[in-house]
Amino acid sequence: MxxxxxxxxxxxxxxxxxxxxxxxxxxxxxxxxxxxxxxxxxxxxxxxxxxxxxxxxxxxxxxxxxxxxxxxxxxxxxxxxxxxxxxxxxxxxxxxxxxxxxxxxxxxxxxxxxxxxxxxxxxxxxxxxxxxxxxxxxxxxxxxxxxxxxxxxxxxxxxxxxTEEGINHVIAAAGSAPAYFFLFMEAMQAEAQRLGFSAETAQMLVEQAASGASALVAASPDTPLSELRENVTSKGGTTFEALKVFTDRKLPEIVSEAMQAAIARAQEMEKLF
Ligand SMILES: NC(=O)C1=CN([C@@H]2O[C@H](COP(=O)(O)OP(=O)(O)OC[C@H]3O[C@@H](n4cnc5c(N)ncnc54)[C@H](O)[C@@H]3O)[C@@H](O)[C@H]2O)C=CC1
Ligand SMILES: O=C(O)[C@@H]1CCC=N1
CATH class of the missing domain: 3.40.50.720 (NAD(P)-binding Rossmann-like Domain)
Known part of the structure; x- marks a missing residue:
């Protein structure tokens, strides 16, 4: 370069x-x-x-x-x-x-x-x-x-x-996004500690699961995320029950709302600064 x-x-x-x-x-x-x-x-x-x-x-x-x-x-x-x-x-x-x-x-x-x-x-x-x-x-x-x-x-x-508006969309999908994942991991780590794991072990469990999932996504460019998710979700098993909680609590809607909130704030800032 x-x-x-x-x-x-x-x-x-x-x-x-x-x-x-x-x-x-x-x-x-x-x-x-x-x-x-x-x-x-x-x-x-x-x-x-x-x-x-x-x-x-x-x-x-x-x-x-x-x-x-x-x-x-x-x-x-x-x-x-x-x-x-x-x-x-x-x-x-x-x-x-x-x-x-x-x-x-x-x-x-x-x-x-x-x-x-x-x-x-x-x-x-x-x-x-x-x-x-x-x-x-x-x-x-x-x-x-x-x-x-x-x-x-x-x-x-x-x-x-x-278009310049696209920058605000990038904020929602990538610029702010590391924080979304960190928040999710923080919540998982806290629950793992409540289950009795030491802080160190809770951190390792969550970090390795997250980086493993991310590595799997990177190594499977032709596999849809939904398929990777289904590969973890045994019929009648534990993952199904965990995911059901996310679905029942409308995780996709929450994610959409959060990303739209980031965009709305960027638009507001354009008027303020
Ligand atoms: N932190 C993030 O994840 C991302 C941040 N950004 C953008 O990057 C910019 C910086 O954000 P952060 O690094 O997070 O903020 P920060 O608060 O960590 O850094 C701001 C820096 O500006 C310096 N500063 C303050 N007054 C100054 C002056 N008069 N002259 C020169 N330097 C001065 C401060 O000393 C500090 O080093 C922001 O505009 C933010 O929107 C964009 C994408 C991601
Ligand atoms: O929170 C912010 O406003 C900056 C922009 C994207 C990530 N951090």
Whole structure:
């Protein structure tokens, strides 16, 4: 892949996950810089991965070919306004990983016809298992689209969406999704402990079942999920009774409602930030 000089503005969970995944996949650390006001996270990243660390957002952005906006949506306007005063973005590629901040808003903050790609990643990027959705408005060149896609492919899988609304759908299906699975696993772990297993054993039971199920899905690309589920569900057996509880409590409806709630919040944020 192309190796451009890239600067992350914001050194939190998501920037850290992408930086880690990039360096692990061979992106040259000396081409990566990370900026945040406090030293805690950025210095840890600098120490662990050999990237540059700074508190000077504008300085880092000026030197970079690619600026990754990775602060919280609530902070984005303030951060962008400060950058806009000092930095000429006309020859840069801007990548935003923020939920709920639109291309139109970025153009308002950083300049018309901004060369911007919106990316919706997720935290498994940390271990090269990320899932990112990407959206680019019409003004973005093929070379910049290719670079953005290759960048995120270095930390996982990607899918392009044709409309910006698609980014909110990616949030619901992948960006926020690791948390859904963690919540489910937390609940299982708690119940396993109530059954008398030690915390350590409960964790092992649930983690291994989850990673085993996920590995089985990955190893069976042509097998529908329903078939994998049926393979576990013996007639008149235990799994049937467990699944019946989920069905009776309308798990599919709950999942649908939860994903729609994520989308609704992203839409609301687009109006707020
Ligand atoms: N955490 C996740 O799973 C995902 C997060 N995102 C997006 O990534 C963005 C960051 O989220 P997280 O990493 O979770 O948040 P976080 O709170 O972990 O990180 C935010 C970072 O911004 C830094 N920051 C605060 N003020 C700043 C300033 N003025 N200049 C530079 N840096 C500043 C903070 O020091 C912190 O390092 C958000 O916009 C979120 O929507 C997108 C997909 C997944
Ligand atoms: O919760 C959030 O708003 C961010 C976006 C997707 C995952 N975390």
């Amino acid at each position: 192309q190796h451009r000089k890239i600067s992350f503005i914001g050194a939190g969970n998501m920037a850290g996950a992408i930086i880690s995944g990039l360096v692990e996949s061979g992106y040259p650390a000396h081409l990566i810089s990370v900026c945040a006001p406090s030293t805690t996270h950025r210095d840890a990243l600098a120490e662990k991965y050999g990237v540059q660390s700074s508190s000077d957002n504008s300085g880092c952005a000026k030197e970079a070919d690619v600026v990754v906006l990775s602060v919280k949506p609530q902070m984005m306007a303030d951060v962008c306004k400060a950058l806009q005063k000092d930095v000429d973005f006309s020859d840069k590629l801007v990548l935003s990983i923020a939920a709920g901040v639109s291309v139109a808003r970025f153009c308002e903050l950083l300049g018309e016809n901004l060369n911007i790609v919106r990316i919706m990643p997720n935290t498994p990027s940390l271990v090269g298992k990320g899932m990112s959705g990407l959206y680019a408005p019409v003004q973005v060149s093929q070379a910049d689209r290719d670079y953005s896609g290759e960048l995120m492919t270095a930390v996982g899988k990607i899918c392009w969406v044709d």
